[in-house]
Amino acid sequence: MPKKEDPRTIRSKEMFRNAVLSLLCEDPSVSNLNVQKVAAKAGLNRTTFYLHYQDIQDLLTQITKEIINQLSDKMVALKHAEDLSEKQQLTHLLDYLYIHRNYLLTLLSINQFEEQLFLLIEELIKTRRANIEKDLPADYVAIEIKTASLVGIIMWWMRKGLHYSSEYISDQIYLMYRV
Numbered sequence: 001m002p003k004k005e006d007p008r009t010i011r012s013k014e015m016f017r018n019a020v021l022s023l024l025c026e027d028p029s030v031s032n033l034n035v036q037k038v039a040a041k042a043g044l045n046r047t048t049f050y051l052h053y054q055d056i057q058d059l060l061t062q063i064t065k066e067i068i069n070q071l072s073d074k075m076v077a078l079k080h081a082e083d084l085s086e087k088q089q090l091t092h093l094l095d096y097l098y099i100h101r102n103y104l105l106t107l108l109s110i111n112q113f114e115e116q117l118f119l120l121i122e123e124l125i126k127t128r129r130a131n132i133e134k135d136l137p138a139d140y141v142a143i144e145i146k147t148a149s150l151v152g153i154i155m156w157w158m159r160k161g162l163h164y165s166s167e168y169i170s171d172q173i174y175l176m177y178r179v
Helices: 007-026 035-042 046-052 056-079 086-099 101-108 113-130 143-160 166-177
Strands: none
Touching (some): 007 101, 035 046, 086 166, 101 143, 143 166
């Protein structure tokens, strides 16, 4: 049985996470981040920072992994959601991305979020195609092409199209691809 994490550790990590993301929203340049700034923004000291992370890059890597894991969990839930239509499933995914957009947009330029999103959506499409009872036509859109276009739409929406609701984007994608 895994050891339960100390609540103080959880709280400190959350404070550092919020601090670094807040600083990156103010100034997206990672090169301007340092442990002292992050610790001060979190209201904690540098020693506490080094109890949990090796350096700023380690913190950013852990934050990215955490968000990717949450997104992956969301994708798994969508794969197995039988009570929702395909469009509703897509809307739920877009809602999640919308809620976390500030973190995700900040992390886009730092780590390979887009690549991770590609892999998650590709797996979702593969699973959905495997669950189709009928044979797909020979000229059906390749999984990689469909995935790339969906990721492109989602990335555009997160960067420039957030004035559109997740339901609207879901409708548009559904009309294009019948995801």
